[in-house]
Structure formats: structure tokens, C-alpha cells
Amino acid sequence: MTTPRTDAGTGHGADVAAVIAAARAQGVQLATAESLTAGAVVARLVDVPGASAVVAGGAATYSYAAKSRVLAVDPAELSARGAVSAEVAREMAAGALELFAADLAVATTGVAGPGADERGVEAGTVWIGLARRGSAPVAELVMLDGDRPTVRAAAVDAAIAALAGALGLG
Numbered sequence: 048m049t050t051p052r053t054d055a056g057t058g059h060g061a062d063v064a065a066v067i068a069a070a071r072a073q074g075v076q077l078a079t080a081e082s083l084t085a086g087a088v089v090a091r092l093v094d095v096p097g098a099s100a101v102v103a104g105g106a107a108t109y110s111y112a113a114k115s116r117v118l119a120v121d122p123a124e125l126s127a128r129g130a131v132s133a134e135v136a137r138e139m140a141a142g143a144l145e146l147f148a149a150d151l152a153v154a155t156t157g158v159a160g161p162g163a164d165e166r167g168v169e170a171g172t173v174w175i176g177l178a179r180r181g182s183a184p185v186a187e188l189v190m191l192d193g194d195r196p197t198v199r200a201a202a203v204d205a206a207i208a209a210l211a212g213a214l215g216l217g
Contacts, residue, residue: 061204061211063095069214070101070151077210078149079105080118080139082130082156083173084199088206103147108139118142129166130156136176137184144178151213152178153206157189159198170195173202175209 070077079089089105092098106117111130114120120138128134139154153175160170171191178184187209191201211217 061208061216063091063207065216066207066210066214067092067095067098067101069211069216071097073214075101075151075214076103076147076149077101078103078143078147078152079206080143080146080152080154080176081105081107081206082109082114082139082154083159084155084202084206085109087199087203088153088155091203091207103149104143106143106146114139114142118146129164129168131158131164131166131168131172131174132156133174133176133186133188136174136186137178138176140176140178140186141184144180144184150180151210152176153210154178155202155206157191157198157202159195159202161195171198173198173205175202175205177209177213179213 086107092102108114108117111125115122119142136154140152143152157173158164158168158170163169173189175187189205191198
């Protein structure tokens with residue numbers, strides 16, 4: 048799935064407590080793989096009391112080398128296209144699924160700004176990857192407006208919303 052979307056990044060996305068409750072009710076272990084959000088998604092998840100029952104872990108993999116070593120992202124893909132692509136988002140999510148032996152994993156990769164990256168990908172371009180055990184990973188393109196902190200906060204919101212959607216919440 049590749050759906051462009053624009054958000055303002057209010058920091059008030061999907062109900063994180065509802066995500067944790069749904070994962071617990073469904074017996075689903077969650078994991079994250081993060082680049083531009085640098086661990087903020089897993090931090091938001093574990094802010095909820097009882098999250099330890101369903102959050103297996105999170106990997107903040109900022110460099111290409113870390114993405115390859117920790118999450119098994121194809122180094123050739125990173126060299127050819129860079130980290131900001133649907134394929135890398137899918138590979139990151141699938142890598143987190145395996146690394147943490149989880150059932151559902153979300154990944155974030157993108158450009159927070161203030162300007163375009165070295166390949167010319169514009170600030171606010173974010174890919175959210177989602178991998179579920181037994182299914183092919185998917186990725187969603189989210190185009191965000193704002194300064195660096197706003198883009199990062201909105202990317203966290205988008206990742207939580209992706210988990211919520213995968214768990215059947217609104």
C-alpha cells in the first residue's frame with residue numbers, strides 16, 4: 048500500500064493506550080524499527096503502563112550500516128535508492144519483526160529537514176513500513192509539513208496510527 052497523505056503533526060494521533068490494549072487482547076507482540084524518529088515510537092508505546100506485556104522492543108537504526116547489520120536491510124538497496132523508500136521501510140519493518148520475534152512491527156524512515164537530503168528527497172517525506180507475521184510487509188508514503196520537530200512528531204503519530212489500523216482500531 049502506498050498512500051500519500053499530509054498531516055500537521057499535532058502530537059495527538061491515535062490513542063496509544065488503545066493500541067497497547069488491543070495488542071494485549073489479541074496476543075500480539077509489537078516491535079519498532081526507527082530512523083528519523085530515533086526511538087520516539089517505542090518510547091511513546093512504553094509510556095503506557097503495562098506496555099511491557101506487548102512491546103518486544105525497538106531498534107533505532109539511523110545509519111545505513113545499522114539498518115543493514117541490525118535489521119538486515121539490503122545494503123545494495125540503500126546504496127541504490129537511499130534510506131527513504133518504500134522498499135527500505137518494508138525491509139526495516141520485516142527486520143524488526145524477526146529481530147524481536149514480534150507479531151507486528153512498524154518502521155519509520157524519512158527526511159525531517161530542515162532541507163532535502165543528499166539525494167534531493169524533500170523534507171517531510173516519510174515512509175511508514177508495517178510488517179505482520181504471515182503477511183507481506185507494506186509501506187505508506189506520508190508527506191508532512193513543518194519544521195524538523197514537527198515532522199518527527201507527526202511521523203511518530205503516523206506510525207502509531209499504522210499500528211492502530213493493523214490492530215483493527217478505527
